[in-house]
Amino acid sequence: MLGSEWMSRLASNDPKDEVMESMTGTVGLPESRPQEKARPDSAGGTEPLLKLRGVSKHFGAVQALYMVDLDLPAGQVTALCGDNGAGKSVLTKCIAGIHPPETGEMHWEGRLVHIRTPRDAAHLGIETVYQDLALADNLDIVQNMFLGRERLSGGVFLNEDDMERAAATTLASLKVTTVRSIRQPVATLSGGQRQAVAVAKAVMWNSKLVILDEPTAALGVAQTKMVQDLVRRLKDHGLAVMIISHNLNDVFAVADRIAVLYLGRMVAQDSISAFDRQNVVDYMTTGESSRSASGRRA
Amino acid sequence: MTDSQAASDPTLAVTAAAAELPPELEAQSLGQYFRAWLVRVRSGDAGVLPVVAALVLVLVAFSFLNPRFLIPYNLVNLFEQSAVFIVLAMAEGFVLLLGEIDLSVGYVAAIGGAVAAILVQPAYNCPWWLAVGAALGLCAAIGALQGTIITQLRLPSFVVTLAGYLSWYGLLLLFLGNSGQAPLNSDRIDGQVFIHGIVGSSSDPTMTWIGLVVVVVIFGAVLWLRDSGRRRSGLVAPPVGLTVLKILLIALAGFAVVYICNMDRSFSANPVVGMPWVIPLVIVVLLMWTVLLEQTWYGRHVYAVGGNPEAARRAGISVSRVRIIAFTLCSLTAGLGGILYASWLGAMTTNINGGQYVLYAVAAAVIGGTSLFGGRGRALHGLLGGLVIGAINNGMFMLGFQLQWQLIATGLVLLAAVTIDALSRRSATSGVLTHA
Numbered sequence: 001m002l003g004s005e006w007m008s009r010l011a012s013n014d015p016k017d018e019v020m021e022s023m024t025g026t027v028g029l030p031e032s033r034p035q036e037k038a039r040p041d042s043a044g045g046t047e048p049l050l051k052l053r054g055v056s057k058h059f060g061a062v063q064a065l066y067m068v069d070l071d072l073p074a075g076q077v078t079a080l081c082g083d084n085g086a087g088k089s090v091l092t093k094c095i096a097g098i099h100p101p102e103t104g105e106m107h108w109e110g111r112l113v114h115i116r117t118p119r120d121a122a123h124l125g126i127e128t129v130y131q132d133l134a135l136a137d138n139l140d141i142v143q144n145m146f147l148g149r150e151r152l153s154g155g156v157f158l159n160e161d162d163m164e165r166a167a168a169t170t171l172a173s174l175k176v177t178t179v180r181s182i183r184q185p186v187a188t189l190s191g192g193q194r195q196a197v198a199v200a201k202a203v204m205w206n207s208k209l210v211i212l213d214e215p216t217a218a219l220g221v222a223q224t225k226m227v228q229d230l231v232r233r234l235k236d237h238g239l240a241v242m243i244i245s246h247n248l249n250d251v252f253a254v255a256d257r258i259a260v261l262y263l264g265r266m267v268a269q270d271s272i273s274a275f276d277r278q279n280v281v282d283y284m285t286t287g288e289s290s291r292s293a294s295g296r297r298a
Numbered sequence: 299m300t301d302s303q304a305a306s307d308p309t310l311a312v313t314a315a316a317a318e319l320p321p322e323l324e325a326q327s328l329g330q331y332f333r334a335w336l337v338r339v340r341s342g343d344a345g346v347l348p349v350v351a352a353l354v355l356v357l358v359a360f361s362f363l364n365p366r367f368l369i370p371y372n373l374v375n376l377f378e379q380s381a382v383f384i385v386l387a388m389a390e391g392f393v394l395l396l397g398e399i400d401l402s403v404g405y406v407a408a409i410g411g412a413v414a415a416i417l418v419q420p421a422y423n424c425p426w427w428l429a430v431g432a433a434l435g436l437c438a439a440i441g442a443l444q445g446t447i448i449t450q451l452r453l454p455s456f457v458v459t460l461a462g463y464l465s466w467y468g469l470l471l472l473f474l475g476n477s478g479q480a481p482l483n484s485d486r487i488d489g490q491v492f493i494h495g496i497v498g499s500s501s502d503p504t505m506t507w508i509g510l511v512v513v514v515v516i517f518g519a520v521l522w523l524r525d526s527g528r529r530r531s532g533l534v535a536p537p538v539g540l541t542v543l544k545i546l547l548i549a550l551a552g553f554a555v556v557y558i559c560n561m562d563r564s565f566s567a568n569p570v571v572g573m574p575w576v577i578p579l580v581i582v583v584l585l586m587w588t589v590l591l592e593q594t595w596y597g598r599h600v601y602a603v604g605g606n607p608e609a610a611r612r613a614g615i616s617v618s619r620v621r622i623i624a625f626t627l628c629s630l631t632a633g634l635g636g637i638l639y640a641s642w643l644g645a646m647t648t649n650i651n652g653g654q655y656v657l658y659a660v661a662a663a664v665i666g667g668t669s670l671f672g673g674r675g676r677a678l679h680g681l682l683g684g685l686v687i688g689a690i691n692n693g694m695f696m697l698g699f700q701l702q703w704q705l706i707a708t709g710l711v712l713l714a715a716v717t718i719d720a721l722s723r724r725s726a727t728s729g730v731l732t733h734a
C-alpha cells in the first residue's frame with residue numbers, strides 16, 4: 001500500500017492527523033522520510049533536484065517558452081508566477097512529458113534526462129496537478145486517482161478494494177470530506193471537489209517533485225489552507241514543490257523561491273527574500289523591475 | 299491547524315470528529331442506495347432500468363395484439379433472431395465507448411460467416427474449430443488494420459470504416475464466388491453440422507435445468523461474497539437488499555428462459571425441446587466482455603479514453619493501443635455475429651444486408667443505454683437493446699406489418715434512445731459547467 005504509507009508520512013507533522021490515521025486503520029507510526037540532502041555542486045551551492053537549461057517550446061508562430069532556465073531544489077517550494085499566457089502551463093507540461101521541449105536540457109538529480117512521455121515523468125517521481133485537472137468525468141473518484149496506475153491482481157484484474165481503501169485514506173488525510181461518495185462519477189463533483197481530487201491524485205504517489213498548476217483557484221477557504229499546509233508538509237519531507245498561482249498571498253505564504261515568467265522568458269528567479277509583492281507584480285507585468293526588495297536582481 | 303479554527307469552520311469541525319467514511323460508503327438500505335442511484339442518473343447514467351422497462355412494454359404490447367407472440371415457438375425464435383443483433387451490438391459497443399463508430403461491422407460479420415461456411419464446404423472440409431478460428435482470426439486482423447489506420451494516420455473512424463464497409467462487401471462477393479452462397483445443410487460434413495447446430499440444435503432439457511442451477515449458484519455466490527466482503531471492510535457496496543434482488547432477478551430470468559426453451563415448440567408429433575446453443579453462447583460472450591470491460595485494466599482504460607482522451611494520455615495510457623485493441627475486439631465479435639447469422643440461415647449468402655445490420659448494431663447498443671458520445675456503455679446494453687430490436691421486428695412481423703413498418707418503428711425507438719442519451723449528457727455537462 002504505497003499510497004497510504006506515503007500519506008501517513010505526510011500526516012506525521014500534525015499530531016491530530018496521527019489520531020485520524022490510526023482511526024482509519026493505517027497501521028504503524030509514520031516513519032519519517034530521510035531528509036534528502038542535496039548534493040553540493042562545483043560552485044559550492046546545492047544541486048537542484050530538477051534543473052532546466054535553455055528550454056524552448058513553440059506552437060506554430062507562438063513562442064511559448066524561450067531559453068528558460070529553472071531550478072527546483074529539493075525541500076523547497078518554488079512559486080512560478082506570470083501573467084496569463086506567460087507560458088507557465090506550457091513549462092509545467094514540458095516537465096511532465098506532455099509537450100517535450102524542442103531545445104534545452106533537463107537535469108534530474110544532476111543527471112541529464114529526456115522526459116518524453118507522462119510515464120517518463122512518473123518514473124522519475126514527478127507528479128502534476130494540471131490547471132484543467134485532467135480528470136475523466138465518467139469515472140469515479142477512485143478510478144480517476146488510480147488512472148494509468150491501477151492496482152492489479154493476477155496482472156490483469158483490477159484490485160478495486162485495495163484502490164478504494166488507499167483513495168479513501170488519502171482523501172481523508174486531505175480532509176476532503178464533502179464528497180457524497182468516493183464512488184461517485186467526477187462529473188457530479190463541484191469545481192472545488194474536483195480540484196481536491198486532482199491534488200489527492202498527485203500526492204498519493206511516492207514522488208519527489210510535485211507540480212501544482214493553480215491548485216487553489218476553485219477552492220474554499222478551508223481547502224485552500226489545506227493545500228497550503230499540504231505543500232509545507234511535502235517540502236518538510238524533502239520534496240521539491242512547484243506551485244503556480246495568481247494569488248500573491250498564496251505565493252508569499254508558502255514559497256521559498258520565486259520564478260517569474262514573462263512572455264515565455266524567465267525574467268527573475270531568486271529566493272523569496274529577494275522579492276516583495278510590488279516587484280513581483282512589476283516582473284509579471286513588464287518583465288523588469290526598477291526597484292528591488294533587497295537590492296538583488298536575478 | 300488549531301482547534302479554534304476547526305471549531306469556527308464547519309468543514310473542519312466535521313473532519314475533526316474522525317475522518318469517518320462518507321455515509322454512502324455504508325449505505326445499508328435500498329432507500330439509501332436509491333438516492334445514490336439518483337446521483338448517477340443526474341450524471342447522465344440512468345442504468346439499464348429504462349431499457350428493461352421498454353423491453354417489458356414491447357413484449358406486453360405485442361402479446362396483447364397477437365396471442366401467438368408468446369407461444370414457445372415464437373419466443374425461442376425471437377431469442378435466435380435477436381442473437382445476431384445482440385452480438386453485433388456488443389461488438390459496436392467497444393468502439394462506441396471510445397466515442398468512435400465502426401460502420402463496417404455488418405460486412406465484417408459477413409466475412410466471418412462466409413469464411414467459416416466456406417471452410418466447411420466439401421472442397422476444404424475443415425473441422426469446425428479451424429473454420430471458426432480462421433474466421434474470427436481474419437475478422438480480428440481486419441479490425442486491427444482499421445484501428446491502425448485510424449490511429450496512425452489520424453483519420454476519422456467514420457470514413458475509414460465506411461471504406462471498410464465497401465471493401466469487405468467486395469471481398470464477400472469474391473469469397474462466395476459465382477454461386478453467391480455457401481450452404482451449411484449437409485448432415486454428413488461434421489463442420490457444417492456443428493456450425494448449423496449453434497442455432498439449429500438444442501441442449502438436453504434436464505442438462506439445461508442442471509446448467510441453470512449451476513450458473514445461478516456460481517453467479518449468486520460470486521456476487522454475494524464480493525458484496526458482503528466489501529460491506530464488511532467498509533467499502534462502497536450495494537445494500538444487502540440489492541444484492542439479493544439482483545441474484546433473484548438473474549435466477550428468475552434464467553428460470554423463465556429455460557422454462558420456455560424446455561416447452562415443446564414443435565407443430566408436429568415429434569416434440570422439439572431444449573435450449574438452442576446460441577443462448578448460452580451469447581451469455582458467455584456477455585460475461586467475457588463484461589469482465590473485460592469492468593474488471594480489467596484494459597476496460598478501465600477504454601472508459602478513460604472514451605471519457606477524456608487527454609486525461610488518459612496524461613495518465614500515461616497509450617491511447618492508440620487502447621483504440622487499436624478496441625477496433626480489433628469489435629471486428630472479432632462482429633465475426634462471431636456473422637457465424638451466428640450463417641448458422642441461423644443455414645447458409646452464408648451474398649444477400650446479407652450488412653448496411654442494415656450495422657445500423658441495427660448501433661441502434662441496439664444505444665437503445666440499451668450506451669452513449670454515442672463515448673465513455674458510457676456496457677456489454678449488457680447490447681443484450682437488452684438487441685432484444686428490444688429483435689422483439690420489435692418479430693412482433694411487427696407477426697402482426698403482418700411489412701419490413702417498411704418494422705424499419706420505421708425501429709427508427710423511432712432509436713430516435714427516442716438517442717434523445718435520452720443526448721439529454722442526459724447535456725444535463726450532466728451543464729452541471730459541470732455551473733460548478734466550474
Ligand SMILES: Nc1ncnc2c1ncn2[C@@H]1O[C@H](COP(=O)(O)OP(=O)(O)OP(=O)(O)O)[C@@H](O)[C@H]1O
Pocket residue numbers: 059062063064082083084085086087088089090091131
Ligand atoms: N497546445 C497549445 N497549442 C498552441 N498554443 C498553445 C498551446 N498551449 C499553450 N499555447 C500558447 O502558449 C502560450 C502560453 O500558454 P500557457 O497556457 O502556458 O499560459 P499560462 O502562463 O499558463 O497562462 P494562464 O495564467 O492563463 O494559465 C499562450 O500564448 C498559449 O496560447
Ligand SMILES: [Mg+2]
Pocket residue numbers: 088089090131213
Ligand atoms: Mg496556465
